[in-house]
Each structure stands twice: as C-alpha cells, then as structure tokens.
Amino acid sequence: MSSPRRRPDVAIVGAGLVGLVMAERLTALVPGVQVLVVESSGRLGGLCxxxxxxxxxxxxxxxxxHVLATSSRRVWAYxxxxxxxxxxxxxxxxxYQGELIPLPLGLEAVEAVYGGGLDPDQARRLVETDTAPYRGRVPLTVEDVALAKVGPRLYEAFVHGHVSKQWGVDPSKLDPEVFTSRFGLTFTRDNQYHPGSRYQGLPAGGWGAMLHRLADRPGIRIELGRQATADDPPEYTRACVVTSPIDQWFGFDQGVLERRSLAVEWRRTEVREAPRAATVTYPxxxxxxxxxxxxxxxxGGGATVTSSKSLVGYERHGPGEYQTDFVLRSPANKVLADAYRRHAKHLAAGGLLFAGRGATFYDDMGTSIAAALTCATALSRRLRHA
Known part of the structure; x- marks a missing residue:
C-alpha cells in the first residue's frame, strides 16, 4: 500500500514565467521543500x-x-x-508610408514627417516649435504627454494609431505611463528599442524549452487544467503565491478590472509580402x-523550409486563439487595482502572496524575472526560519 502524498509546503497559482522561476528558486534555496504549481490552462509557460x-x-x-532586455546582473546571471x-x-x-522607421522615435521619424536632410539641431527646433503650445501642463493622459513630448504631427503619424490599435481606446482615455513606458524621442539615427539595457538576448530553443526545464526539478509538482481562486485554493501548508489576475482570485468582489485583448493570427505568408523585420508596428x-x-x-528562430513561404503572426486588438489580456491603464483601473493590492497586503502575514502580472499592469521579461527572484528569496528565508 502506497503512503499518502505529502501536502505541498508552497502552492503557486500560474505556470508562467514568474511562477516557474519562483518554483525553481524555492526548491534550490530550501532543501526538501515541496512546491505545487497549478495552471488553469493545459500548458506550461503562460504568455511566453x-x-x-x-x-x-x-x-x-x-x-x-519576447526578448530579454535588462541591466540587472542578477537577472542575466539567472x-x-x-x-x-x-x-x-x-x-x-x-x-510609415511604406518605410520602416526605427522605434523609439528618432531622426528618421522626424525626417519622415517634416522632410529629409535634417541635422539634429534642425530637427529639434522643428519639434520644439510644435510642442511649445502643449508644454507646461500637467499631463493626465497619453495624449497630453505625447503632444508635449513629440508634438501633433509626430503624435498623429506614430502614436495615436499605435496606441488606439493596441488598447482599443483613444489615447485621451489612457494613463500617461502608456506613452512614457514605450515611447521616447531622440535626435539620433537608428535607435535601439532598449538602448539603456546592458544585457539583451534570447534563450536558445525558446522560452518554452527553458521553462519546461525549470519545471522538471525534484520537489516541483505541476497540475494543469486546474482553476484556483480564494474560494477554491490549492492545497498548501506554508504559503500560496498567486500570479493569476488579482481581481479574478478574489471573485471580483471589489469590481472587475477593465481589460483589453490582443490576439495573434499566424499565417503562411508569401516571402515577398512578409515583413522585412522581426517586429513591425502599424500606426x-x-x-x-x-x-x-x-x-x-x-x-535562433530557424529558417523557413520552403523558399516561398514565411510564418508571420498578425497581431490585432480583440479576442482570438492566441490572446493576451491587459489591464487597461486608466485612472479608474489604477484606483481599483490599488484597492485589491491593499486587500492582498492584509493577507500576506497568513502566507498569501501576489506576484507577477496578476497584481500589476504590465511587466516585461526582465522585470518579471527580477520580481520572481526577489519574492522567492524572501519566501525562502521565511520557510527556513519559521
């Protein structure tokens, strides 16, 4: 007769990047700890x-x-x-008008809108003339901050359509951070997307292969197809870490965080019609x-087997098979998210913790890994010294 299975010390809700990094770290830092990871879908890896x-x-x-771009030595080492x-x-x-303009916005973008042959000083003066009427105000929305930073012509050419198509709402309804976290303007050429990130790269074999290796470790048990909520939590004895949406976990008892969706449709596209760069936006x-x-x-992405076809993902606003849901960065949502986080904070002493995108608006790969490492380190100390 087999002995009953030991109850896990820690349960983690969500088998995405944050959940699996935390599971791996806990089993590495706390000898003998047992971690249960529950995932509502039928696969590991979450969004990546x-x-x-x-x-x-x-x-x-x-x-x-999904590219890692970080200046954290700890994240890169991990x-x-x-x-x-x-x-x-x-x-x-x-x-833009058939040309590929590097992002963040730089001298190429200014020349595309104002005309070519500009030196940096000329470009700066043109933009500053256009932004002058909008500067000095307290920015309350994406539109406010964008007009003050890049002016109406660059805003209409590159920002308005980009933000509207991504979020499904006019930029005048969104928090300024939507602009400041993704847009900028320099007066140099050929800008990099993450110019301030010291470490940048892609995991060989893809994120999925790495995440499966993290999950395949003694002390980690995975349950796929298991929905967990505050009313139906997973079993654990010491702590539960929730990486799923915070409002969903609490049964939306304080309200529903308004979300928008992006979905990717994959098509075999004639090479002559395929994009000329790995990632292109269409404002x-x-x-x-x-x-x-x-x-x-x-x-490391591989090469097409046939000479005439290439696999291209077309990302649009709305639902679809490969869908990503984002909490809308609106003033009302920020207030509601803060209310949920305050509620969650009161439960931390009892071992219920929140991490990852479940409790934030948006985190990139480096931020997600850093948050997982920090949370796992703090939790491991609690497990060892309790």
Whole structure:
C-alpha cells in the first residue's frame, strides 16, 4: 500500500514565467521543500510558451516576440545559468508610408514627417516649435504627454494609431505611463528599442524549452487544467503565491478590472509580402492589424523550409486563439487595482502572496524575472526560519 502524498509546503497559482522561476528558486534555496504549481490552462509557460513548427522550421512564440532586455546582473546571471542565451539587441520598427522607421522615435521619424536632410539641431527646433503650445501642463493622459513630448504631427503619424490599435481606446482615455513606458524621442539615427539595457538576448530553443526545464526539478509538482481562486485554493501548508489576475482570485468582489485583448493570427505568408523585420508596428488606422511578428528573422528562430513561404503572426486588438489580456491603464483601473493590492497586503502575514502580472499592469521579461527572484528569496528565508 502506497503512503499518502505529502501536502505541498508552497502552492503557486500560474505556470508562467514568474511562477516557474519562483518554483525553481524555492526548491534550490530550501532543501526538501515541496512546491505545487497549478495552471488553469493545459500548458506550461503562460504568455511566453513556445513551440517548434516542424512544417516551416521555425521556433514560434504564439503570443508574440519576447526578448530579454535588462541591466540587472542578477537577472542575466539567472537566465544564463539555465539556458544558453543568444546575444541579440532587439529592434522594432513602425511602418510609415511604406518605410520602416526605427522605434523609439528618432531622426528618421522626424525626417519622415517634416522632410529629409535634417541635422539634429534642425530637427529639434522643428519639434520644439510644435510642442511649445502643449508644454507646461500637467499631463493626465497619453495624449497630453505625447503632444508635449513629440508634438501633433509626430503624435498623429506614430502614436495615436499605435496606441488606439493596441488598447482599443483613444489615447485621451489612457494613463500617461502608456506613452512614457514605450515611447521616447531622440535626435539620433537608428535607435535601439532598449538602448539603456546592458544585457539583451534570447534563450536558445525558446522560452518554452527553458521553462519546461525549470519545471522538471525534484520537489516541483505541476497540475494543469486546474482553476484556483480564494474560494477554491490549492492545497498548501506554508504559503500560496498567486500570479493569476488579482481581481479574478478574489471573485471580483471589489469590481472587475477593465481589460483589453490582443490576439495573434499566424499565417503562411508569401516571402515577398512578409515583413522585412522581426517586429513591425502599424500606426496607420487603415491597416487591420497592430503589429507583425516574423520569428524566422530572429536569431535562433530557424529558417523557413520552403523558399516561398514565411510564418508571420498578425497581431490585432480583440479576442482570438492566441490572446493576451491587459489591464487597461486608466485612472479608474489604477484606483481599483490599488484597492485589491491593499486587500492582498492584509493577507500576506497568513502566507498569501501576489506576484507577477496578476497584481500589476504590465511587466516585461526582465522585470518579471527580477520580481520572481526577489519574492522567492524572501519566501525562502521565511520557510527556513519559521
């Protein structure tokens, strides 16, 4: 007769990047700890799950392109300890009148709107003339801060359509951080997308392969297809870490955080019609999609098997098979999210913790790994000394 299975010390809700990094760290830092990871879907990896497409010979992240860009030595050391990293400095372009303009906005964008042949000083003066009427005000929305930073012409060419198509709402309804976290303006050429990040790269074999290795560790048990809430929590004896949406966990008892969705549709596209860069955004409202992803153009992504077809992901606002939901960055949502976080904070002493995108608006890969490492380190101390 087999002995009953030991109840886990820690339960983690969500088998995405944050949940699996935390699970791996806890079992490494606390000898003998047992961690249960429950995941509502039928797969590991969350938003950065990936898979190999045998037919076209490319490594695909179905929900889009995920590049690590960080200045944290700790995050980089963790990643390189668990996978071979392909050095790669990501570049993102905006399609404007048939040309690819590097993002964040730089001298190429100014010339596309105002005319070519500008030196940095000339470009700066033109933009400053356009922004002058909007400066000096307290920015309350994306539109406010964008007009003060880049002026109406660059705003209409590159910002308004980009933000509207991504979020499904006019920029005048969104928090300024939507602009400040993703846009900028320099008067140099050929800008990098993450110019201030010291470490940038892609895990060889994709994020999915690395996350499966993290999960395949003694002391970690995975349960897929298991929905967990405050009314139906997973079993644990010491702590429960929730990485799923915070309002959903509490049964929306204080209200529903308004969300928007982006979905990626993957198509075999004629090479001559495929994007010329790995990631391109389309601010033109007449284009039905917001962004494209071409994994074959990423290092380590593989090469197409046929010479005439390439796999391209067309990302648009709305629901779909490969859908990502974002909490809308609106003033009302910020108030409601803070209320949920205050409620969660009162429960931390009892071992209920919140981490990852479940309790925040948006985190990139580096921020997510850093948060997971910090939370796992603090929790491991509590487990060892209790």
């Amino acid at each position: 799950a990936s898979q190999w497409n045998d037919h076209l010979g490319v490594n695909v992240h179905p929900r889009g392109t 990643l390189t300890a668990h996978t071979r990293v392909i050095p790669y400095r990501h570049r993102v372009f905006a399609s 033109d409202p007449s284009v039905p999609y917001y962004r494209t992803h071409a994994p074959a153009l990423l290092p």
